[in-house]
Amino acid sequence: MPKEGRMSVPTGGDGTSPSADAVGAQGGPRRGRSVLVQMETPNLIPERDLGSLPVLQAERLGIDFGGLTAVDDFSIALGRTEISGIIGPNGAGKTTIFNLLTNVYKPTRGTILLDGVDTANKSMVQVNKMGIARTFQNIRLFDKMTVAENVLVGFTNAMSSSLVADILRLPSHWRQEEEFRDRTLSLLDIFGMRGLADETAGNLPYGAQRRLEILRALATQPKVLLLDEPAAGMNPNETEELMSNIQLIRDEFQIAILLIEHDMQLVSGVCEGVAVLDYGKIISKGTPEEIQNDPRVIEAYLGKQVGVR
Amino acid sequence: MRTQTTDKPVISLGATAGPVQRRLSMPMRYAMNALLVLAFLLVGNLLVDGGVITRYQTTVLEQVGIYIIMAVSLNVATGYLGQLPLGHAGFMSVGGYACAIFLMRLEPVFGVGARDFVTGSPAALALLVLALLFGGAVAAVCGIIIGVPALRLKGDYLAIITLGFAEIIRVVMQNVDAVLGFELTGGAKGLTGIPSYTNFVNTFAVVAVSLFVIHALMKSRHGRAILAIRDNEVAAEASGVNVTYYKTLAFVASAFFAGVGGGLYAGCVGVMAPAKFGFMKSIEILVMVVLGGMGSMIGSVLSATVLTILPEALRAFSDYRMVAYAVVLILVMIFRPQGLLGSYDFSLSRWVENALNGRLPWKDAPVAADPGDHDAKEANVHA
Numbered sequence: 067m068p069k070e071g072r073m074s075v076p077t078g079g080d081g082t083s084p085s086a087d088a089v090g091a092q093g094g095p096r097r098g099r100s101v102l103v104q105m106e107t108p109n110l111i112p113e114r115d116l117g118s119l120p121v122l123q124a125e126r127l128g129i130d131f132g133g134l135t136a137v138d139d140f141s142i143a144l145g146r147t148e149i150s151g152i153i154g155p156n157g158a159g160k161t162t163i164f165n166l167l168t169n170v171y172k173p174t175r176g177t178i179l180l181d182g183v184d185t186a187n188k189s190m191v192q193v194n195k196m197g198i199a200r201t202f203q204n205i206r207l208f209d210k211m212t213v214a215e216n217v218l219v220g221f222t223n224a225m226s227s228s229l230v231a232d233i234l235r236l237p238s239h240w241r242q243e244e245e246f247r248d249r250t251l252s253l254l255d256i257f258g259m260r261g262l263a264d265e266t267a268g269n270l271p272y273g274a275q276r277r278l279e280i281l282r283a284l285a286t287q288p289k290v291l292l293l294d295e296p297a298a299g300m301n302p303n304e305t306e307e308l309m310s311n312i313q314l315i316r317d318e319f320q321i322a323i324l325l326i327e328h329d330m331q332l333v334s335g336v337c338e339g340v341a342v343l344d345y346g347k348i349i350s351k352g353t354p355e356e357i358q359n360d361p362r363v364i365e366a367y368l369g370k371q372v373g374v375r
Numbered sequence: 376m377r378t379q380t381t382d383k384p385v386i387s388l389g390a391t392a393g394p395v396q397r398r399l400s401m402p403m404r405y406a407m408n409a410l411l412v413l414a415f416l417l418v419g420n421l422l423v424d425g426g427v428i429t430r431y432q433t434t435v436l437e438q439v440g441i442y443i444i445m446a447v448s449l450n451v452a453t454g455y456l457g458q459l460p461l462g463h464a465g466f467m468s469v470g471g472y473a474c475a476i477f478l479m480r481l482e483p484v485f486g487v488g489a490r491d492f493v494t495g496s497p498a499a500l501a502l503l504v505l506a507l508l509f510g511g512a513v514a515a516v517c518g519i520i521i522g523v524p525a526l527r528l529k530g531d532y533l534a535i536i537t538l539g540f541a542e543i544i545r546v547v548m549q550n551v552d553a554v555l556g557f558e559l560t561g562g563a564k565g566l567t568g569i570p571s572y573t574n575f576v577n578t579f580a581v582v583a584v585s586l587f588v589i590h591a592l593m594k595s596r597h598g599r600a601i602l603a604i605r606d607n608e609v610a611a612e613a614s615g616v617n618v619t620y621y622k623t624l625a626f627v628a629s630a631f632f633a634g635v636g637g638g639l640y641a642g643c644v645g646v647m648a649p650a651k652f653g654f655m656k657s658i659e660i661l662v663m664v665v666l667g668g669m670g671s672m673i674g675s676v677l678s679a680t681v682l683t684i685l686p687e688a689l690r691a692f693s694d695y696r697m698v699a700y701a702v703v704l705i706l707v708m709i710f711r712p713q714g715l716l717g718s719y720d721f722s723l724s725r726w727v728e729n730a731l732n733g734r735l736p737w738k739d740a741p742v743a744a745d746p747g748d749h750d751a752k753e754a755n756v757h758a
Binding site: 168170190191194195199200202206207208209210211215218219220221222223225227229232233234235239240242243282283285286 | 401588591592595596597599600602603605606607609610611612613614615616617618624670718
């Protein structure tokens with residue numbers, strides 16, 4: 067299976083060639099529309115990520131719950147620094163896809179390749195270590211812990227002090243605690259949350275909780291960040307801020323971001339590629355403009371107009 | 376990770392603007408706490424040696440220490456990990472038997488007599504430490520055996536499986552001699568002739584060490600992972616926390632200290648009988664944790680103290696003491712369902728820091744009914 071996956075990489079790509087990466091970085095993943103390139107598979111990735119292996123690839127992914135096919139024939143490729151979105155009506159299977167990508171569910175069919183490595187039979191933790199981090203549609207913070215502790219939990223695997231060193235309070239314990247306290251605070255700085263470091267996470271306002279969840283996911287040092295409805299429950303100002311923050315994160319960390327969102331303002335604002343899902347299948351793929359004018363998409367959301375074909 | 380390298384922030388916890396907050400350095404904090412512990416030990420020992428506290432009261436004090444260990448160790452599994460094991464007495468009995476048998480068998484080998492524990496000869500001390508560790512280790516092994524399958528279950532299922540485990544242990548201890556033909560546990564009539572190696576000083580020392588180790592465990596990356604599992608298991612797993620490992624770790628740590636507590640118990644009471652470690656004992660320990668506040672170490676310590684002393688103090692009204700005990704519990708559950716202290720934890724250093732920064736408890740709303748009040752003052756004098 068991995069071989070098949072690699073074949074879908076555009077030709078001439080010794081996937082990890084550093085020069086290609088450099089081009090990507092120079093060309094700059096900046097605001098503004100990028101050119102999408104048709105690949106061998108029906109996948110689209112931004113032009114600047116063309117030289118390197120797509121960081122996340124799903125090949126004909128599908129899952130059945132009993133007799134119900136929740137997701138079928140789902141294929142995407144995500145470029146290294148791409149921001150993409152999945153949209154679709156309620157119950158289309160968007161969150162199910164996130165659960166498949168993070169190995170919460172085991173796919174019935176298909177393959178997931180993260181950086182060219184198959185994630186089948188890996189646990190959620192292993193997949194997280196391999197480089198996928200996510201947030202949740204209904205916020206799942208560690209409510210009774212402080213903001214800083216929430217982020218520090220994300221750093222768990224980056225920290226290496228042994229149990230004995232921690233219990234005996236050896237110098238290595240203190241050194242590490244201090245180092246990661248600093249890293250936590252500079253992560254919190256991204257969203258200007260340093261002052262909240264010692265607040266209890268459950269007491270934060272809604273928007274701050276969403277931001278904290280993103281930071282916790284970032285602390286696990288992912289290659290791909292999956293955001294499940296990051297703007298849900300936010301007012302237009304907050305959404306605006308979130309949009310610039312999503313781009314800031316991508317530019318800063320050079321990671322790919324895949325998001326599920328209903329807010330079209332956000333999707334068309336930050337996403338380079340969009341996949342539209344309906345009844346578990348991708349019905350359309352392309353740039354936000356292309357999507358908005360696609361009759362199949364309009365049909366999925368609004369229904370078919372009688373008499374007009 | 377390619378974060379922008381801002382100039383390295385000084386490790387200032389609050390980071391709130393305002394007047395400079397005075398903070399205590401780490402060695403200072405440790406020195407203060409060590410002083411407090413030493414002061415307690417000295418005062419306690421003087422009282423015991425000076426005969427101010429009777430022999431009977433000393434035994435009650437030892438029991439207090441033992442139940443503090445039991446409650447705090449159960450708190451690791453309930454308050455911190457968020458599970459509900461009902462078999463803590465099982466681990467206690469395993470530890471107790473293991474420790475007592477280990478000591479009794481090795482006494483002749485080391486040439487240590489029962490009296491030596493009181494005089495405190497090095498050989499006896501080393502043997503005692505080994506025996507307690509052995510008791511803890513055997514209980515920890517039981518913790519692994521029971522924990523690995525049980526922790527796949529949640530809530531009431533885990534409660535029932537641990538409850539069943541404790542009963543199995545009780546029955547095994549009762550019958551192992553008769554079935555296997557060893558002279559090991561003494562069967563239903565109990566294991567007698569255990570040297571009384573538990574005294575005030577070594578109980579106090581074990582309590583202090585246990586509290587420190589559990590505290591240090593919880594205030595590390597491992598402890599944070601355990602707390603994260605309690606708060607949200609799915610999110611913890613998605614954040615890279617190895618849920619199975621940390622659940623087992625917390626459960627085994629809990630079992631280990633229960634075993635150590637059981638070891639002290641055997642030396643304190645002098646007789647190990649399987650009937651003492653029934654279901655009610657587990658419930659008794661659980662009540663201590665719930666009453667004190669799940670996830671609060673000082674809460675467990677205080678309620679273990681009160682709930683051990685209370686029945687003894689009410690012995691004069693022996694007909695009514697269980698009624699009073701029940702009434703106290705009901706009142707607490709009605710008016711403080713989160714436990715007496717909720718999740719509040721006492722920190723001497725924080726207290727002193729607040730005092731240094733001019734935030735005194737009587738100036739604004741007091742932080743809970745601070746039971747450590749006099750301790751802090753005492754330490755202030757020392758520091």
